[in-house]
Amino acid sequence: MTTVDPRLLGPDGFKNWLFICWNALGLPAPTPVQYDIADWISRGPRRCVTQAFRGVGKSYVCSSYVVWRLLLDPSLNFLVISASKNRADDFTTFTLKLIEELGPLVAHMRPKEGQRCSKIAFDVGGAPPAHAPSVTSKGVFSSITGARADEIICDDVASWSNSQTQAMRDKLSAATGEYEAILKPGGRILYLGTPQTEQDILHELPTRGFATRIWPARVPNSRQRAGYGDMLAPSIAQRVDEPGTPVEPTRFSNEDLLERELSYGRQMFALQFLLDQSLSDIDRYPLKINDLIVTDLDPEYCHEKYTWCNDPDKAWLDLPCVGMAGDRFYRPLMTAGEQVKYDTCVLSVDPSGRGADETAVAAVASYGGQLMVLECVGLKGGYDPPVLEEIVKIAKRNKARLILCEANLGGGMFSSLLKPYLSKSYRCPIEEVTHSTQKEKRICDVLEPLLNQHSLILNRSVVLKDAESVQDRSQDTQRQYQLLWQLSRIQRLRGALRHDDRLDALAMACQYFVDHVAKDTDREMRLRKSDAHEALLREYLETGPSKVILGRKPVEMGWIGARP
Numbered sequence: 001m002t003t004v005d006p007r008l009l010g011p012d013g014f015k016n017w018l019f020i021c022w023n024a025l026g027l028p029a030p031t032p033v034q035y036d037i038a039d040w041i042s043r044g045p046r047r048c049v050t051q052a053f054r055g056v057g058k059s060y061v062c063s064s065y066v067v068w069r070l071l072l073d074p075s076l077n078f079l080v081i082s083a084s085k086n087r088a089d090d091f092t093t094f095t096l097k098l099i100e101e102l103g104p105l106v107a108h109m110r111p112k113e114g115q116r117c118s119k120i121a122f123d124v125g126g127a128p129p130a131h132a133p134s135v136t137s138k139g140v141f142s143s144i145t146g147a148r149a150d151e152i153i154c155d156d157v158a159s160w161s162n163s164q165t166q167a168m169r170d171k172l173s174a175a176t177g178e179y180e181a182i183l184k185p186g187g188r189i190l191y192l193g194t195p196q197t198e199q200d201i202l203h204e205l206p207t208r209g210f211a212t213r214i215w216p217a218r219v220p221n222s223r224q225r226a227g228y229g230d231m232l233a234p235s236i237a238q239r240v241d242e243p244g245t246p247v248e249p250t251r252f253s254n255e256d257l258l259e260r261e262l263s264y265g266r267q268m269f270a271l272q273f274l275l276d277q278s279l280s281d282i283d284r285y286p287l288k289i290n291d292l293i294v295t296d297l298d299p300e301y302c303h304e305k306y307t308w309c310n311d312p313d314k315a316w317l318d319l320p321c322v323g324m325a326g327d328r329f330y331r332p333l334m335t336a337g338e339q340v341k342y343d344t345c346v347l348s349v350d351p352s353g354r355g356a357d358e359t360a361v362a363a364v365a366s367y368g369g370q371l372m373v374l375e376c377v378g379l380k381g382g383y384d385p386p387v388l389e390e391i392v393k394i395a396k397r398n399k400a401r402l403i404l405c406e407a408n409l410g411g412g413m414f415s416s417l418l419k420p421y422l423s424k425s426y427r428c429p430i431e432e433v434t435h436s437t438q439k440e441k442r443i444c445d446v447l448e449p450l451l452n453q454h455s456l457i458l459n460r461s462v463v464l465k466d467a468e469s470v471q472d473r474s475q476d477t478q479r480q481y482q483l484l485w486q487l488s489r490i491q492r493l494r495g496a497l498r499h500d501d502r503l504d505a506l507a508m509a510c511q512y513f514v515d516h517v518a519k520d521t522d523r524e525m526r527l528r529k530s531d532a533h534e535a536l537l538r539e540y541l542e543t544g545p546s547k548v549i550l551g552r553k554p555v556e557m558g559w560i561g562a563r564p
Contacts, residue, residue, distance in 0.1 A: 004071060004072060008068070008071070008072075009072075011043065013042075013068075014038050014039070014041075014042035014043075014064075014065060014068050015030075015035050015038050015039060015042075017064065017067075017068045017071075018030050018034065018035070018038050018061065018064050020102070020105070021064040021067070021098060021102065024098075024101045024102045024103070025098070025101060031248055031250055031251055032235070032248070033052070033056055033215055033235075033247060033248045033251075034056065034057055034061055036215070036233060036235050037050060037052060037056070037058055037061050037215065038061050038064075038065070040213050040233075041061060041062060041065050041190060042065060042068075044190075044211065044213070045211045046186075046187070046188045046189070047188070047189055047205075047208075047209050047210040047211065048188075048189075048190055048191070048210060048211050048212070048213070049190075049191040049193075049202060049205050049206075049210050049211065049212040049213070050062075050190065050191065050192045050193075050213060050215075051193060051194060051195065051202060051212065051213070051214045051215070051231075051275050052192075052194075052214075052215040052275075053194075053215060053216055053217040053247075053252075053272065053273045053274070053275065054194060054272045054273060055251070055252070056215065056217075056248065056251070058192050059091060059094075059155055059192060060094075062091075062153060062155065062190070062192055063091060063094050063095045063098055064098065066078050066080075066095050066135060066151075066153070067095060067098055067099055067102070067106065067109075069151070070109060070124050070127075070134055070135075071106060071109065074109070074124050074125070074126035074127045074128075074134070075127060075128050075130075076134070076150045076151065077130065077132040077133065077134060077135075077136075077148060077149045077150050077151075077184075078134065078135045078136070078149060078150070078151050078152075078153060079132075079136055079137075079138065079144075079147060079149035079151075079152045079153070079182070080092055080135065080136070080137045080138070080153045080155060081137075081138050081139070081140055081142075081152065081153070081154050081155070081157055081179075082137070082139065082140065082154075082155045082156055082157060083139070083140055083156055083157055083158065083159040083161070083162055084139055084159075085137070085138065085139035085142060087155070087156065088137035088138055088139060088155070089119050089120055089137045091137060091153075091155055092119055092120060092121070092122070092135055092136065092137040093119040095135055096117075096119070096122050096135075099124070108125050108126060109124040109125050109126070110124075110125055111123050111124065111125065112125050115127070116133050119137075120136065120137050121133035121135065121136040121137070122134060122135055131146070131148070132147060132148045132149060140154075140157045140162070140172065140175055140176070141162075141171075141175055144178065144179075144182055147182045148182055148184055149182060149183060149184065149187065150183075150184050150186075150187045150188070151187055151188045151189070151190065152179050152182075152183060152187070152188070152189045152190070153190050153192070154176065154179075154189065154190065154191045154192065154193070155192045155193070156192065156193045156194070157172070157176060157191070157193065157201065158172060158193060158195075158200050158201045158202065163200060163201070169201065170498060172201055173201060173204060176201060177208075189210075191205060191210065194271065194272060194275060195271065195275060206231075212231040213231060213232075213233050214228050214231045214232050214233060214275055215233050215236065215247065215275075216228075216232075216236070216247060216273065216274045216275050216276070217246065217247055217248070217252055217257055217273040217274060218243075218244055218245065218246060218247060218257065218273070218274060219236060219239045219242045219243050219244065219245050219246075219247060220232065220236070220243065220274070220276075221243040221244065222243070224274070224276055225237075226326075227276060228275075257273065260273065261273075284491055285324070285488060285489060285490065285491060286444050286448045286490075286491075286492070287444065287447055287448060287451055287487050287488060287490055288323075288327070288451060288488070289321065289323035289324075289327040289328075289329065289484060289487065289488050290310055290323075290327055290328060290330070291308070291451035291452065291454055291456075292329065292330070292451065292454075292456055292457075292458050293306050293308050293330065293331075293332050293454060293456070293457045293458065294316055294319070294329040294330065294331065294457075294458045294459075294460055294463060295331055295332055295335075295457065295458075295459075295460060296459065296460050296461075297372050297374055297457065297459040297460075298339075299374055299397060299398050299399060300341060300342070300399060301339045301340065301341055301342075302339070302340065302342060302365070302367050302372055302457075303335035303336065303337055303338075303339060303340075304336055304337025304338060304340055304367070304368060305335065305336040305337050305368065305370070306332040306335055306370060306457050307332055307333040307334045307335070307336070308330070308332065308333065308454035309330060309331075309332070309333035310328075310330055311330070311333065312328075314330050314331040314332075314333065315328040315329065315330055315331075316328070316329040316330070316331065316460070316463075319460070319463045319464070320463070320464075320467040321484070322467075322479050322482055322484050322485040322488070323484060323485075323488040324488055327488065329458075329463060332457075340367060341367075342365035342366060342367050342372070343365075343366050343367050343368075344365065344366060344401050344402070345363060345364065345365035345366075345374070345398055345399055345400050345401055346363075346364060346365075346400060346401065346402045346403070346404055346509050346512050346513075347361065347362070347363050347391075347394060347395045347398065347400035347402070347403045347404070347428075347509070348361070348362045348364070348403075348404040348405075348406075348433075348505045348506070348508040348509035348512070349361050349391060349403065349404065349405045349406065349414070349418075349505065350406050350501050350504045350505040350508065351382060351383075351405070351406060351414040352381075352382045352501060356499070357499060357501050358378030358379060358380060358481065358499070358501045358502070359378070359379045359380075359381060359382055359387050359391075359501070360376070360377070360378050360379075360501035360502045360504060360505035361375070361376070361377055361378075361379065361390075361391055361394050361505060362375070362376040362502070362505040362506045362508070362509045363375040363376070363394060363395070363397075363398035363400060363509070364506070364509035364510060364512075364513065365398070366513045369455060370455050370456075370457055371450065371455060371456050371457065371510055371513055372457045372459070373456065373457065373458045373459055373462055373506065374398045374459050374462075375394060375397070375398055375459065375461075375462060375465075376462050376466070376483050376502055376505065376506055377394070377465060377469060377502070378469060378481055378483075378501055378502050379391075383413075383414065383417055385421075388417060388418055388421045389421060391403075391418060391421075392418075392421045392422055392424075392425055392426050395422075395426055395428055396425065396426040400428055401428065401429075402428065402429055402430075402431060402512075403418070403422075403428055403429070403430045403431070404430075404431055404432075404433050404508055404509065404512060405418065405430055405431070405432055405433065406432075406433055406434075406435070406504075406508065407432035407433060407434050412432050415430050415432055418430065433508060433511075438492075438494055439500070439504065440490060440491060440492050440493060440494060440495075440496050440497075440500075441492045442507065443490055443500070443503055443504060443507040444490060444491075444492050446507045446510050446511050446514075447487070447503075447506070447507055447510060450510060456510075462483070463484065466482050466483045466484055466502075467482065469481075469482075470482055480497070480498055480499045481499055481501075481502070482502070483502040483503060483506065486499070486500050486502060486503040487503055487506075490503060
């Protein structure tokens, strides 16, 4: 049995080994950040995630880690997984090449005759006979049935091509969730990568018990620190007085980073080097929760005008928010005018079959160019009597004057089933709506202008009921059914969301009001006041100095100026 140098053991054992590897490869000594990453990989928890900027050498560090671990214990089995099979094979090939480059120090580790030795799988000398190779590589969607591993290394398992839509992200999440089944007792799972979006699998891992550490290329400012939270590497977190300076000046100077920022573009640089996905999310997700006005709405009356603001003092601190990091619900800065009746109110219904989708219902009213979302709910079931009865109750509760029903499902059958229930307790006309354009694009095209102009007013109860209504669903799917989660995550890509029923119903109702929204709120206020003044004047001229109804209170009207 080969004796291992004591300097390769203990807390600094892997960092000493990393120096040896870099020297064997003809590289300069490891940088402070590389040593920091090496310490995290070798001494971190059994479930850990390493996020580091492009070019820092995290894959090289991890390959050296695999060789070091096999040097100490040749009976271990490593499984390397990447987004593509070729990328995983490159990791395995480099690891085998590293063993060759290290010379006499690890000569005993080179595969012997009769052992596996290829770029997809190899054994090290001294490894006991086993079904699993010492190191093997797989693509993220490759079959791993029957595989066993002491440590699983996930090197960039997420990519743009496998993370564009929610269905793709769900498939990726399911694939990575299987790794626990092939891990030996006491084994480790290590993730290496760079996040692509806010919904990247790397951001899901903390909820699955993984500890994350982040190394951006620049010392973050206060806003970025808030985004990283306690995941920022301590060695960088302590540099509070150096925002914007290079983390690794010997590897990437400020000039190098500026060149790359110009070359990559602001968005890609933020992702690849700063590991800050917020700029990407701004461009990818067109609908913003911060653009809503949230207040208590009456089912019959509203103010003539609501003014939007994003003043922190106006934020609703007690409302649950499932938006992006930093999203808040805001009260109106002010309300203007008197309490007036809505111009009209419509109820939109997006029916579902008997699958996992909901029958979504949205009640939206309008006045003076602004839309008021009075109610938006999802009902379990499709054509069941309780669902049809609840739709009628919602229409009656919000005094809807028209019901819009999507006819794409069942060729209008849903409307036919709903009519008898309406005739019993609340007579209201039904209008069928058909759609021929891509759903995601249609929803964004309808709602984005409304939000940009802050013309969408949300009833506070909608937010509360939206959160309460999903509590009986499994924890990993609750958010997908919420209206506000759907609104903040919709994209123009087909299949961007697994469930979008509530948002689709809201967009359907808003689409009906396109002509109404064209009104100017201030002009409508002036016209209403002018009409009210003219009506009052006509009444005065017709009745003379008598009682004239002003608003809801009768007042004595006398002569103005001197009596004749």
